[in-house]
Amino acid sequence: MSTVELLKTPLYDWHKAHGGRLVEFGGWVMPVQYSSIVEEHRAVRQHVGLFDISHMGRLRFDGPDALAWLQHVTTNDVARLAPGRIQYSLICDEDGGILDDVLVYHLTEADGYGLVCNASNRLRVVEQFEQQAGSFNATLADSTLDTAMIAIQGPAALLTLQELFEGPSLAEQGYYSHTSGQVLGTRASASRTGYTGEDGFELIVHRDVAEAVWLELLECGLKRGIRPCGLGARDTLRFEAAMPLYGHELSESVNPFAAGLAPFVKLDKGDFVGRDALTRLKEAPGAARIGLKLPGRKIARQGCGVLRGDTLIGTVTSGTFAPTLQQSLAMALVTPEAPPLGTELVVEIRGHREPAEVVELPFYRRPRS
């Protein structure tokens, strides 16, 4: 960390000036919270929250073979992705281990695709595409450092963004789709995606206008209870929605079937990196991701052992006291398969054995009208 220069988003100065508690994350300096994680979490569940997610990697693919290249490197079926649509996908190695989880965007232009990956995996993802470039006639451009990405999440996200987004109707924008328009007279891409379990949008703008857009969003959201939110609330929100986090639920030593991500692996789409291994793993993933509920307020954090009787069957990958559900919950990876819902297990927390019950994932599902 001391030898590598940490990257700063275009909003770094704003975060610093507004009480953002800054931490190192994935090679970037990012705000973990401004006020309290729980207050920011509640703002997103009840009103609207704003997140600087400019640390996420943004790649762009162009050329006649852009589709074939993405099809070869990612596990979901990019051919099924209509222009304007987005899909969740995985990048695996030859052994079926997960190198990253990503969003693939079919941009409206004929051969253009976009991809958003995790900050800490950006260089590895680029390297994987380059290694798998073969004779594909396509180019990869990394626009991470030239752009900013802002997530607007919560029940009032649509109303807030609508006030300053000029372009196609955001209200008619389907989940996992995107559109282009203008914000403050400058080009902006808006996708109806997010990482909180709420309705919301992710906005990409040029880095030079990032702070102006951020301020305008805060202004528009003021009467709706908007708050700037840090990585702390982003983590508790995604945890309640049981969305996996790379380095916790996902890693090179976890395959997509073990992680509960089977719908995002399309073995019938033709050859792709990891397909042979994944074909075998589908029948016997060797592990499973489960949800756990603990009776007390003690938190089972990443690394805690999970036992069935006296047998160690796995490890907690994420755990917290869920702010919305007011319950100590954890996700764990257990082998070789998930015990049935209701099974009583034991979690070892700092030398103490605490009971835990297997519960359904996700822990939280937003009420839909």
Next chain:
Amino acid sequence: MDPKDLKYAPTHEWVSIDGDVATVGLSTFAVEQLTDLIMIDLSKATPGTTLSAGDSFGEVESVKSVNDLYAPLSGEVIEVNASVADDVNQIAQDPLGSGWILKLRPSSPDAELPNLLDFDAYQKKVAEDSH
């Protein structure tokens, strides 16, 4: 409680001495750093327990992390604040007052008190820690 009148352990516990009783709590700085307190486990600090300076007597859990609480002085636990054990928010609301955690009868205050930091020294340490 005036924070200037307290002594501090480098592990962020404060101590107030009144006769032969030492009251122990968690510093305002530590509470601000932790934020979003979830629970405090004081099962290791029941009255009658003898602690040595530096012993962990409990843990405080926040959304972000779990942290040990350390005895700033050696001595026998004479009282535990039941209301903070029931509702950890007491500590967040008034860390130097009603959010006190336990009372000890120090066994060797003359030898150990000089090891603790005064307010100015603690502020200096906190300033260094925040960088």
